Amino acid sequence: MEGVDHLAFERNKAQFDVDEMKIVWAGSREDFELSDRISRLVASDPVFRKDDRAALGRKELFKNTLRKAAHAWKRVIELRLSGEFSALEPEAYKLRAFVDQPAFTDLHWGMFVPAIQGQGTDEQQQKWLPLAYRMQIIGCYAQTELGHGSNVQGLETTATFDPKTDEFVIHSPTLTSSKWWPGGLGKVSTHAVVYARLIIDGQDYGVHGFIVQLRSLDDHLPLPGITIGDIGMKFGNAAYNTMDNGVLTFDHVRIPRNQMLMRVSQVTREGKYVHSNVPRQLVYGTMVYVRQKIVADASVALSRAVCIATRYSAVRRQFGSHNGGLETQVIDYKTQQSRLFPLLASAYAFRFVGEWLLWLYTDVTERLKAKDFSTLPEAHACTAGLKSLTTTATADGIEECRKLCGGHGYLCSSGLPELFAVYVPACTYEGDNIVLLLQVARHLVKTVSQLSTGNKPVGTTAYMARLEQLLQYHSDVKKAEDWLKPNVVLEAFEARAARMCVACAQNLSKFSNPEEGFQELAADLVEAAVAHCQLIVVSNVYALSLLHKHLGDFISTGCIDPKQGSLANEQLRNLYSQVRPNAVALVDAYNYTDHYLGSILGRYDGNVYPKLYEEAWKDPLNDSIVPDGFKEYIQPLLKQQLRNARL
């Protein structure tokens, strides 16, 4: 059966041009060619092998990660994948994506470098960025502490200005102030951007970023006053254990004054605190950047899981055999379709919404350069909300795909357990998803409350300008096909989001203390924020399955009635039938190599069973026929039973 394409029959059914769809998915022909070239380059390089990962112990796994990161960097230089200095070029980013192993380099390039770019002055950038671009120093982002992560303003590490020596003294005053979690910190980083409370002359000026050297550039030992290590094994086997998330404490460590990141505010030689004419929230800018990246990556993780589940569902057969004929492909069961196809649609939807968010982020960045800060709240709300929405849906979606693959989905060789374990912390890192939705809710409530003062809502809240109309709205859907009109779906989503936001704002106004009201109504506020974020996705693409999933909201807010809900469901079933012949082609359009998918169930050729069988024999337990430990632990039991039987 080797080499036979078990899915050829499925591929012949496709009703659209897969090659054209590959370009749509990639973004452009140029992007497609680049991804295609780099994914093949990675797949054919033995150093980037990953099928042995599940069996490696932590130390071997970590060394293997260091080897891959060093090799990736060598390839970037050799192939001139990046410009003269930076690896933040699309080629290098793609190489990292296809290597598919989290490493310290993610934090170096993804957070340390952007923190200096966004928060450093011109002089600081000139000094530090060339070193970082050449990886002559390796950095991480040390914000979270043992006692505080979400509440950034609650951080305890201090940076006290010493006017006598023109230095800051970085100190960890309590156990809970230990830095805890930063990726790349535990074993690799030589430097960190450390977030600490700025103290001048006994006064606390809040949290600011500081560049701190942690380890010697000669022997890699921690510098005096610094205690540093890895925080221990995390969820999953290989998964995120390739990363050295670290713990760090400072005992009065001195750094020069010019190592405070001073673009947003400065400390002068005399110890005077000067705040530039920019919002203090720019100190949070790196998080906004990474949240946008996380949204762009959600579609990648979800599409991998969907690709595996779709191909396997077409290969797998259960029940329904008549007269000795073939059994039914599980993809033909309506229940399988109703669980799988909305995820397939979501992967595409998140791909497009990720592109849109990149556009929004680029626009805001350009405005910030021109000192226009007006769109910052919208950028924060969109990145926070979409990060939360897409990572929650993706993590849940990967787990659903595992279940869609039945028992075989639970095997590491399906690729799904590791994909889930690597992905699921995205719901927590870069902002806990609930905490971020509450940020969106604050933005929405503020928008509603400002309507009465004549403030015109902009950006993604622009629909609130039609509040009167949306509060009167009732869907005029009469037949199932009406739900195919994008405007009909969009209006229903707008009305639902607007009504949920207004209900929250009205309930909040009943509290004399708004903060108390916000705490009390937090669960409703989160639901309103989700409704708003779903509207953003729907306004960029089409999503009827979401309406079906949240039918309760649409009916209880009076946007549609139960009959219209049933019509939506009917239309959804029609759509599943239309997707069915195209399903395998739609996942082929991702153009993933078997190396990248890392899944026997998702193999391009569909040759699942012989390969699963072959793979089982590679497990270290099968190295010997009789297991280690037989003589000590099994044989005595068997003998004891024998003795008892004789008695």
Ligand SMILES: CCCCCCCCCCCCCCCCCCCC(=O)SCCNC(=O)CCNC(=O)[C@H](O)C(C)(C)COP(=O)(O)OP(=O)(O)OC[C@H]1O[C@@H](n2cnc3c(N)ncnc32)[C@H](O)[C@@H]1OP(=O)(O)O
């Ligand atoms: C070999 C070659 C290799 C090449 C490799 C290339 C690789 C690149 C890889 C790139 C990928 C990167 C992958 C990274 C992996 C990620 C790892 C994870 C890292 C982390 O987790 S870092 C730590 C993240 N921590 C958090 O996210 C903490 C969450 N908490 C917060 O953000 C805040 O504390 C919170 C919740 C927003 C509250 O802040 P607070 O100050 O208390 O704010 P208020 O609620 O009082 O609001 C005040 C005011 O500010 C507004 N606000 C808040 N945040 C922002 C913001 N970010 N931007 C703008 N405005 C903000 C808020 O809306 C309020 O506004 P008002 O108008 O209402 O006053």
Ligand SMILES: Cc1cc2nc3c(=O)[nH]c(=O)nc-3n(C[C@H](O)[C@H](O)[C@H](O)COP(=O)(O)OP(=O)(O)OC[C@H]3O[C@@H](n4cnc5c(N)ncnc54)[C@H](O)[C@@H]3O)c2cc1C
């Ligand atoms: C794999 C991984 C990598 C990480 N990498 C880094 C890194 O490189 N650098 C770094 O600085 N940090 C890093 N972090 C830390 C990460 O950013 C924090 O864990 C994250 O911001 C969540 O904060 P927390 O742990 O304090 O959660 P908590 O805030 O303690 O959350 C616990 C629970 O409380 C709830 N909760 C908290 N506040 C509220 C509220 N106001 N209202 C309602 N509910 C609330 C949350 O929803 C959650 O259910 C990493 C974390 C992980 C898991």
